[in-house]
Amino acid sequence: MYVQVVGDGNHNTKDCGSSTITINKKEVTVTAANKSMNYGASAPTYTYTVTGAIGSETAVSGTATYTIKSGNDTVSNVSTANAGSYTIVPSGLTAGSNYSIKYVNGTLTIGQVADTITITKQTVSYDGNTHATSASATSGSTPSVTYYTNSGCTTKTNT
Secondary structure (H helix, E strand, O other): OEEEEOOOOOOOOEEEEEEOOOOOEEEEEEEEEHHHHHOOOOOOOOOEEEEEEOOOOOOOEEEOOEEEEOOOOOOOOHHOOOEEEEEEEEEEEEOOOOOOEEEEEEEEEEEEEOOOEOOOOOOOOOOOOOOOOEEOOOOOOOEEEEEEEEEEEEEEOOO
């Protein structure tokens, strides 16, 4: 940059020489949006917001990628991940020539779902013997069956 001070009626014009000005990139923040889903459902569509750009300039471009983390571990399939909170880690965007990117993580919350248990109906006449029953759950788990007899409550695990 070259600097010249232009004089007026009382001052002469003065050449001040040249100087170097460094213009740093402006930091923009890319924040992953918080998302939620229920256990077993398909992964939500991940999105982000950008803050800090000047005017209507395009500060970032490209396609964002998202990694889902549980602590330091990557979750490869959120549809089978346990109910709880996970970290959404955004990345993959390219900053415009005047910008640098700071990424801010979001949170994925996976909610619990009700499990429907079906017990196979049995009708038997009392004969003093134990009779087996079976149960199934929509989750595919083996439910514990509790049944009542005249002598109290017994817990029987379906096998």
